[in-house]
Amino acid sequence: MMRVRDIGEIGLIKRLSKGIKLDSSVIHGIGDDTAVIKWNKDKYLLFTCDMLIEGVHFKAKKATPFQIGWKALGRNLSDIAAMGGIPRYALVSIAVRPDSDVRLLDGIYKGIKALAGKFGVNIVGGDMAHSSKTVIDVSLVGEAEKKRLVMRSGAKPGDVIFVTGSIGGSLKGKHLKFTPRVAEARMLVRKYKLNSMIDISDGLLLDLGRVLDSSHAGACIFEDLIPLSKNAGSFDKAVSDGEDFELLFTMGEKEANRLIKHGLKGSGLPIYIIGRIMEHGRGLSLVRANGAIENIKPKGYLHF
Amino acid sequence: MMRVRDIGEIGLIKRLSKGIKLDSSVIHGIGDDTAVIKWNKDKYLLFTCDMLIEGVHFKAKKATPFQIGWKALGRNLSDIAAMGGIPRYALVSIAVRPDSDVRLLDGIYKGIKALAGKFGVNIVGGDMAHSSKTVIDVSLVGEAEKKRLVMRSGAKPGDVIFVTGSIGGSLKGKHLKFTPRVAEARMLVRKYKLNSMIDISDGLLLDLGRVLDSSHAGACIFEDLIPLSKNAGSFDKAVSDGEDFELLFTMGEKEANRLIKHGLKGSGLPIYIIGRIMEHGRGLSLVRANGAIENIKPKGYLHF
Numbered sequence: 001m002m003r004v005r006d007i008g009e010i011g012l013i014k015r016l017s018k019g020i021k022l023d024s025s026v027i028h029g030i031g032d033d034t035a036v037i038k039w040n041k042d043k044y045l046l047f048t049c050d051m052l053i054e055g056v057h058f059k060a061k062k063a064t065p066f067q068i069g070w071k072a073l074g075r076n077l078s079d080i081a082a083m084g085g086i087p088r089y090a091l092v093s094i095a096v097r098p099d100s101d102v103r104l105l106d107g108i109y110k111g112i113k114a115l116a117g118k119f120g121v122n123i124v125g126g127d128m129a130h131s132s133k134t135v136i137d138v139s140l141v142g143e144a145e146k147k148r149l150v151m152r153s154g155a156k157p158g159d160v161i162f163v164t165g166s167i168g169g170s171l172k173g174k175h176l177k178f179t180p181r182v183a184e185a186r187m188l189v190r191k192y193k194l195n196s197m198i199d200i201s202d203g204l205l206l207d208l209g210r211v212l213d214s215s216h217a218g219a220c221i222f223e224d225l226i227p228l229s230k231n232a233g234s235f236d237k238a239v240s241d242g243e244d245f246e247l248l249f250t251m252g253e254k255e256a257n258r259l260i261k262h263g264l265k266g267s268g269l270p271i272y273i274i275g276r277i278m279e280h281g282r283g284l285s286l287v288r289a290n291g292a293i294e295n296i297k298p299k300g301y302l303h304f
Numbered sequence: 305m306m307r308v309r310d311i312g313e314i315g316l317i318k319r320l321s322k323g324i325k326l327d328s329s330v331i332h333g334i335g336d337d338t339a340v341i342k343w344n345k346d347k348y349l350l351f352t353c354d355m356l357i358e359g360v361h362f363k364a365k366k367a368t369p370f371q372i373g374w375k376a377l378g379r380n381l382s383d384i385a386a387m388g389g390i391p392r393y394a395l396v397s398i399a400v401r402p403d404s405d406v407r408l409l410d411g412i413y414k415g416i417k418a419l420a421g422k423f424g425v426n427i428v429g430g431d432m433a434h435s436s437k438t439v440i441d442v443s444l445v446g447e448a449e450k451k452r453l454v455m456r457s458g459a460k461p462g463d464v465i466f467v468t469g470s471i472g473g474s475l476k477g478k479h480l481k482f483t484p485r486v487a488e489a490r491m492l493v494r495k496y497k498l499n500s501m502i503d504i505s506d507g508l509l510l511d512l513g514r515v516l517d518s519s520h521a522g523a524c525i526f527e528d529l530i531p532l533s534k535n536a537g538s539f540d541k542a543v544s545d546g547e548d549f550e551l552l553f554t555m556g557e558k559e560a561n562r563l564i565k566h567g568l569k570g571s572g573l574p575i576y577i578i579g580r581i582m583e584h585g586r587g588l589s590l591v592r593a594n595g596a597i598e599n600i601k602p603k604g605y606l607h608f
Contacts, residue, residue: 004409005402009432012406016413022426026393035428037393037445040344049353049443051397051431089330089341093355093441098309098608102316105308109320122326124339127355128313130607132437137397139353139443141341303434304402 009302031214032152033082033199034142044149046085049139050075056303058176060134065107067176068136072108073115075201076140077180078245082199083151084189085144087121087182092138095131108136119182148189150249155196155215159277160256165246165270167204168238169231175243184269185247192259197249203240203300208248209284210298218282221275224289242301250277313606335518336456337386337503338446348453350389353443354379360607362480364438369411371480372440376412377419379505380444381484382549386503387455388493389448391425391486396442399435412440423486452493454553459500459519463581464560469550469574471508472542473535479547488573489551496563501553507604508543512552513588516602522586525579528593546605554581 007015017030027044028036034048052072054060063071073090080087092112096104116123121140164181181199188194196215200207204226212219223235232238251259259271278285286294311319321334331348332340338352356376358364367375377394384391396416400408420427425444468485485503492498500519504511508530516523527539536542555563563575582589590598 002406003402004400004404004406007406012409012432015406016409019417020427021421022428023424026426026428029426029428030430035393035395037428045349045445047393047395047428047443047445049395049397049429049431049441051399051433051439051441053399053433053435053439056399056433056435089339089351091339091351091353091443093353093443095355095357095360095439096308098307100308102306102308102311102319105316105320113323117325120327122330122333123324124326124330124333124341124351125336125353126334127353127441128316128607129355129357129360131357131360131439133435135355135357135399135435135439135441137353137355137431137439137441137443139351139395139397139441141349141351141445303432 033079046142054134066111069108069111072136078199080142081185085142089141092126095129095135150197153214159250166227166229169229170243172231200244206300218278337383350446352383358438370415373412373415376440382503384446385489389446393445396430399433399439454501457518463554470531470533473533474547476535504548510604513602522582
């Protein structure tokens with residue numbers, strides 16, 4: 001018998017995606033932060049979902065109901081942000097124990113509504129069921145102007161790699177109260193030409209690795225350029241820790257210089273340069289603070 | 305402390321929906337089979353989701369993985385059918401135990417792909433997580449021509465009430481292998497003017513009650529007109545049993561006569577007349593096979 005954990009999450013997705021047929025209205029299916037679908041003359045429709053499970057994504061004793069709801073929607077908003085899009089419509093599926101205090105549901109919805117209100121997201125429906133553990137699945141439809149859509153797959157050798165904030169230590173608290181980088185992403189795609197973007201949900205190295213895979217590229221990043229959170233612990237732990245919910249994006253050198261000149265100072269945005277995209281054959285290398293160069297394998301948080 | 309089960313599913317949905325703000329692009333939010341959103345000049349976008357939980361919606365020992373996947377997507381297709389729409393794009397969130405046999409996931413996806421293929425649905429992404437019980441949440445985007453959209457809320461006194469097939473006994477097997485009435489619904493909305501429609505997922509009486517609530521109407525139905533499945537057991541059990549996944553719809557008398565003349569015979573469709581829509585003040589009455597008239601309360605399957 002082959003078990004789910006023996007194949008691993010990435011292998012499973014490849015295995016299960018086989019034989020899926022898509023019609024010509026689908027611009028991009030499985031394999032980016034969101035699906036991309038034809039919508040109208042100027043816009044694409046973005047479609048994403050994220051499941052939150054008690055004991056896996058949060059601990060009932062450590063997270064308030066408000067934080068659970070906030071995080072459930074926030075993860076989805078972060079995916080829409082990673083495409084340069086605008087979040088629009090959400091459905092909320094939720095399962096709880098029948099003997100739960102109704103304040104659990106009240107609080108979860110308060111968290112969802114608060115974050116939805118902040119970004120003008122319409123909560124248009126959902127589903128309710130009973131379950132021994134709390135499960136929340138939010139699905140989200142967003143939109144992106146065709147000319148502003150950013151995917152994982154567009155990174156080019158020579159691109160400068162940026163992140164929108166500090167990395168690591170999210171599980172000490174930030175993962176329950178982060179503000180998804182929707183506004184920052186919109187500012188970026190309105191003013192600049194980005195070649196690729198992803199949200200860091202499973203660890204900087206793993207998610208950078210996804211950009212490199214999709215773009216058929218390599219990269220070189222610098223230990224002393226990567227901004228660490230104060231709770232991050234060691235560098236190696238920080239860059240493979242999940243749930244930073246920062247954005248990682250790349251730009252050609254000319255655009256990068258424009259951003260550096262106009263954006264990094266004055267904009268108030270916490271944007272950091274962490275390295276460069278290279279040719280595919282170069283793989284992923286990390287320049288240590290002491291100057292040593294290591295060839296590394298992307299790793300991070302995977303469910304299996 | 306007030307518990308979730310003390311308020312009940314319907315009360316909870318009302319409670320949690322309070323204070324949700326919708327912008328003018330939302331034609332219909334919480335309260336129908338799917339949300340209805342502006343899409344383009346001719347079409348609305350439909351958006352729905354349904355969660356399937358091991359031990360609640362299926363028993364791991366009684367359902368094959370293929371059947372679980374089929375049902376997970378089928379429930380959503382049934383919701384799109386109930387609006388007269390065409391299902392288009394699906395996301396699949398799935399959580400299983402890490403030590404699960406990979407054939408569980410293979411089978412679930414086989415079921416999903418088989419049904420998706422049957423109706424031209426694009427599986428465009430999803431999410432994966434680990435969990436002690438299998439959970440599947442499918443969200444679905446569909447479309448409906450503006451002129452063909454049917455909601456729960458349009459039933460009018462005098463309307464004839466139809467169902468698309470036999471009622472009851474679904475839990476003896478049909479709930480795991482039903483074919484959602486997408487083709488039947490499309491045939492109906494293309495050829496006829498329907499005033500209201502709903503899919504029977506929580507029991508004939510409960511779902512008819514939802515149509516009556518939304519339409520501010522009453523109804524009279526006839527015991528000896530309601531077609532029962534051969535596994536249905538007693539009439540009273542059959543009409544409050546969940547998961548028939550048939551459609552219930554209403555039409556004005558003139559349209560109904562057209563359907564009766566052209567459709568009921570010859571079309572091969574199992575369409576049955578079960579009663580009439582009445583004024584709201586009349587409530588819901590059931591004419592028993594012996595001629596006795598009972599005023600009844602809608603009841604059916606609720607999670608809380």
